[in-house]
Amino acid sequence: EIGFGHTENNSLYMITRRNFEGLLIDGGKWNVSAFNNFNQNQLKSSNIAIQKWIDRDNINKIIKNHISEKEIEYLSIDIDGNDYWFWDKIDCLSPRVVIMEYNASFGLRSITVPYDKKFNVSDFAHPPRFSCWYHGASLTALTKLAHTKGYILLGVESNGVNCFFLRKDIADKYGFISREPESVFRDHAKRTSGIETNVKLSTEEQFNKIKNFEFVEI
Numbered sequence: 001e002i003g004f005g006h007t008e009n010n011s012l013y014m015i016t017r018r019n020f021e022g023l024l025i026d027g028g029k030w031n032v033s034a035f036n037n038f039n040q041n042q043l044k045s046s047n048i049a050i051q052k053w054i055d056r057d058n059i060n061k062i063i064k065n066h067i068s069e070k071e072i073e074y075l076s077i078d079i080d081g082n083d084y085w086f087w088d089k090i091d092c093l094s095p096r097v098v099i100m101e102y103n104a105s106f107g108l109r110s111i112t113v114p115y116d117k118k119f120n121v122s123d124f125a126h127p128p129r130f131s132c133w134y135h136g137a138s139l140t141a142l143t144k145l146a147h148t149k150g151y152i153l154l155g156v157e158s159n160g161v162n163c164f165f166l167r168k169d170i171a172d173k174y175g176f177i178s179r180e181p182e183s184v185f186r187d188h189a190k191r192t193s194g195i196e197t198n199v200k201l202s203t204e205e206q207f208n209k210i211k212n213f214e215f216v217e218i
Contacts, residue, residue, distance in 0.1 A: 001076040002054065002078070003026060003027075003079035004026050004076075004078075005028070011024060022047055023048060023063070023066045024049040025050055025062065027053045027079075028051070050062075050066070055117045059089055059090060060089070060090060060092045063093060064092050067093070070093060071093075075095035075098050076098075076100075078101040081116075081119040081121055082115055083101060084141060084142060087100065087142075088149075097165065097166055097167070098151060099162055099164055099165075100137075101136055101163075102137065102139040102162070103136040104203060105203060106141075107204065107207055108138065109207075110144060111137070113214070113216070121134075130197065130210060133210050139185055140218075142163060142165075143180075144218050145218070150169070151168060152177075153180070153184065155184045156184050156186050158186065158189070159189045160186035160189050160192075188203070188206070191203075191206055192206075
């Protein structure tokens with residue numbers, strides 16, 4: 001998992017309840033220390049967390065330094081920034097499942113933020129307060145990338161944050177159907193309800209707050 005944070009960790013259930021073993025990468029020193037301390041004192045598993053600021057030039061090397069297998073169960077990317085560009089670059093892994101955070105505030109537009117080696121969503125966490133919604137890629141853009149890498153879209157979860165892709169050879173073997181973004185898209189629950197900013201905004205209203213930033217059309 002790349003960008004595993006602390007409480008919003010896509011792998012923790014699989015590690016603690018399903019005995020998964022793997023690599024967690026995060027740029028935050030505190031997040032890495034918290035997991036490794038928890039693992040050392042309670043889990044006592046072979047999972048490791050490392051603190052690294054990744055970019056397109058080093059991402060495959062960092063992964064290969066710790067994972068020798070190419071086919072793995074799943075890859076999760078949630079870094080609130082270059083998500084699209086990192087999955088596009090990873091070629092040392094062939095995950096069966098890929099979990100990506102999509103930016104629901106982009107709606108169904110096929111866009112992503114431009115690649116920026118130093119992109120940090122915290123740089124946008126300043127007035128106007130909605131500017132921190134400028135990160136990542138849309139569900140449509142990620143689905144297009146998935147198709148080029150041999151994956152199908154399965155769906156999204158109820159909070160409108162993560163989407164799930166399955167490798168096509170597995171989908172064909174077990175009869176999973178590829179979904180279109182418009183058929184499974186969900187609004188970002190915390191943003192439309194006002195939990196994040198105390199202001200309830202529709203997805204289109206959310207995008208209007210950040211539409212003047214730079215985007216790359218996919």
